[in-house]
Amino acid sequence: MKKGILAFLFLGSFLVSAQGKIELTTLEKSQLPKGIKYSGEIKQAVRWTDQSGDNIVITTETGDTESKSGPSEDYRDAALYATHFLVFPDSVRQTWKVHDFIKECPLDIEANFVKNTFQVTDLNGDGIAEVWLMYIVSCKSDVSPADMKIIMYQGNQKYALRGHTKVEPSHGEFLGGDYKFDKAFNEGPAEFRDFAKKLWKAHLTEKWY
Secondary structure (H helix, E strand, C coil): CCCCCCCEECCCCEEEECCEEEECEECCHHHCCCCCCCCCEEEEEEEEEECCEEEEEEEEECCCEECCCCCCCCCEEEEEEEEEEEEECCEEEEEEEEEEEEEEECCEEEEEECCCCCEEECCCCCCCCEEEEEEEEEEECCCCCCEEEEEEEECCEEEEEEEECEEEEECCEEEECCEEECHHHHHCCHHHHHHHHHHHHHCCEEECC
16 A cells, blocks of 8 residues: 555554554453443443553543532533553553533533544554544523534644534524634644544534424
């Protein structure tokens, strides 16, 4: 395969980079090594090997729960997590963790990963995988944009794109859709920004009719 050819994977398929193939394995809860701890319900648990070593990423969501600090039981909390581990013969080491949340929400609450957006890539062909996370956090009861983010890690380097969903309250009327790259994205490889833009565009719009 020639260098520069974009290759990406979804759960259960393969990542092909200029250095070769990286197999992605989906893990059951019972297959997780000892020492891995997490909060919430597992949404994805995957394992692969690249030049950094033996990798595991787990994404979880708590769903909405009663807020312990809210003034009544009508107030809800919700959180999501994504955690990366390097696996060694006799131990595991957490290398990064994403944690986002909504607290004390009396309206419709959401802290969820966007379906079918979790991906692992090697866009620049350097043998170090990039892990892509896309999610929404919101507390609202009207037809308005929600906070949406793309977080990507390559090794220990974090990249972030933050903005809002695009809503169409009625035909031809749009709100939201804005986004902003952080410094790491702006100064990083162009292929990272290009991929983030495509991912954002593909999952941007919420429809209300």
